[in-house]
Amino acid sequence: MPTKKTTPDIILIIITFTLLAIGLIMVYSASAIWADYKFDDSFFFAKRQMLFAGVGIVAMFFIMNVDYWTWRTYAKVMVIVCFVLLVLVLIPGIGNVRNGSRSWIGVGAFSIQPSEFMKIAMIAFLAKFLSDNQKNITSFKRGLLPALGIVFLAFGMIMMQPDLGTGTVMVGTSVVMIFIAGARIRHFVILGLIGLAGFVGLVASAPYRMKRITSFLDPWSDPLGSGFQIIQSLYAIGPGGLFGLGLGESRQKFFYLPEPQTDFIFAILSEELGFIGGSLILLLFALLLWRGIRISLGAQDLFGSFLAVGIIAMVAIQVMINIGVVSGLMPVTGITLPFLSYGGSSLTLMLIAIGILLNVSRYSRY
Numbered sequence: 001m002p003t004k005k006t007t008p009d010i011i012l013i014i015i016t017f018t019l020l021a022i023g024l025i026m027v028y029s030a031s032a033i034w035a036d037y038k039f040d041d042s043f044f045f046a047k048r049q050m051l052f053a054g055v056g057i058v059a060m061f062f063i064m065n066v067d068y069w070t071w072r073t074y075a076k077v078m079v080i081v082c083f084v085l086l087v088l089v090l091i092p093g094i095g096n097v098r099n100g101s102r103s104w105i106g107v108g109a110f111s112i113q114p115s116e117f118m119k120i121a122m123i124a125f126l127a128k129f130l131s132d133n134q135k136n137i138t139s140f141k142r143g144l145l146p147a148l149g150i151v152f153l154a155f156g157m158i159m160m161q162p163d164l165g166t167g168t169v170m171v172g173t174s175v176v177m178i179f180i181a182g183a184r185i186r187h188f189v190i191l192g193l194i195g196l197a198g199f200v201g202l203v204a205s206a207p208y209r210m211k212r213i214t215s216f217l218d219p220w221s222d223p224l225g226s227g228f229q230i231i232q233s234l235y236a237i238g239p240g241g242l243f244g245l246g247l248g249e250s251r252q253k254f255f256y257l258p259e260p261q262t263d264f265i266f267a268i269l270s271e272e273l274g275f276i277g278g279s280l281i282l283l284l285f286a287l288l289l290w291r292g293i294r295i296s297l298g299a300q301d302l303f304g305s306f307l308a309v310g311i312i313a314m315v316a317i318q319v320m321i322n323i324g325v326v327s328g329l330m331p332v333t334g335i336t337l338p339f340l341s342y343g344g345s346s347l348t349l350m351l352i353a354i355g356i357l358l359n360v361s362r363y364s365r366y
Contacts, residue, residue: 008064009361012291016060016339016354019284023265023340023347024049029248030268031261031342045261045342052344056351063355068363071124071356072131072303078121079150085114086157095161101334103161113345115158115166120353122154122170123177123310130181131302137181144183148174148191165335169318176313177306219328230328232257233264236271237278237327244274261342263334266326281340285319292357298364308360311353 028046035044071078089095089105096104096111104111129147130137137143151174158167179188219227236252239245250271253260260268270278292312299305315338322337324330336346 006362008358009291009295012288012295012354012358012361015284015288015291016351019281019288019339020053020057020351022269022281024053025247026265026269026272026340027261027342029250029272030253030265031259032248033253034255034259034261037255048344049342049347052347053351056348059348060351060355060358063352064358064362066355066359068304068307068356068359071307072128075121075124075128079118079125079154082114082118082121083154083157086118086154089114090157090160101161101163103163103166111344113166113343115161115163115170116345116349118154118158119166119170119173119314120311120349120356122151122174123307123314123353125150126174126177127303127306127310130177130306134181134302137178137183140184140187144178144187144191147178163334165321165333168333169314169321169335172317173310173314176317177310180309181306226332229258229264229332230325233267233326234328236260236264236267240271240274240278242275244270244272244277247272263322263336263341264326265341266323266337269340282323285315285338289316291361295357295361295364299360300363300365304360304363308357311357314353315350 024046027049028043031045032042035046036042038044085105090102092102094105095102098104103113103115105114126147133143133146137147151171155167155171158170175188219230221227223231232252236250236257239251245251250260250268252271253268257264257267266278266281269281273280289312292308292315296305296308296312299308318335318338321330321333321335322341325332325335336343338350339347341347
């Protein structure tokens, strides 16, 4: 059990609230035109994001004061509950379809996305498994295979929705945790080749995924179809220049870039605040990752260290994928930018994760 509780990482709290404040401002700026057109209320998305932020902040401060070993105790229960939710979301009449994916349970704006919560449940489960079995992690059968087995079972269920973006973040986070735990590189090489073959199969099995790959390589081959989002995103980033067009002055949010308050909010931010504003966001994320790494290195036990690593890896991978997509460096996939994009489940999950990290920081020696 961890001992000598201290104050939480104040710098991490400041960074989190700064990102959250910028996110709330940008959600309103990016969504006001679309919200006024669709709902006759320019604050429609902003009000809901504020509500989710309020719930998430309360959850963050509550969890910050819950001993992180509690997650070790209930890790298996959390994973089982999330698996049940992943099954329920696939049942017509229970799961709601949005943008072609059956990923939601609930009513209207007050819905949850079980795949988002599976990410944090999987981090807790792997942190427990790896801390209990670190001596066996170099063994393929006793260490690596059991860990990856549960990960890819969850990935398979998430892909049945389908939700490639969330599934990719969960798998990437899990691989980072297992690698940090000491798994052999040659095992990763072999599994990487198998995974590459599986990825090619996933792309080939769905025509829309193949279109996303081809549009990534040459978006102008289908400028009004699969390449539309990338082109419009680049049209937003380019004119932003060094200082941007000014807060609220985006042109692409006028029905050019679809639902700019979600996955492509960084494009609107770059258009309005320019290279300086975009760089500030990247700097804030870099500082957040730095604090998380320090907390992990100073954790009193392996479970706390793996827990912190998992949370930081999840944030880092999600940021890299989102900004890579927005800037045209990666194929389009639906993934939110932590703390900035509109989305209740994503925002709440991220604030809960930061709450766990803050609790680990209360026992860290850094």
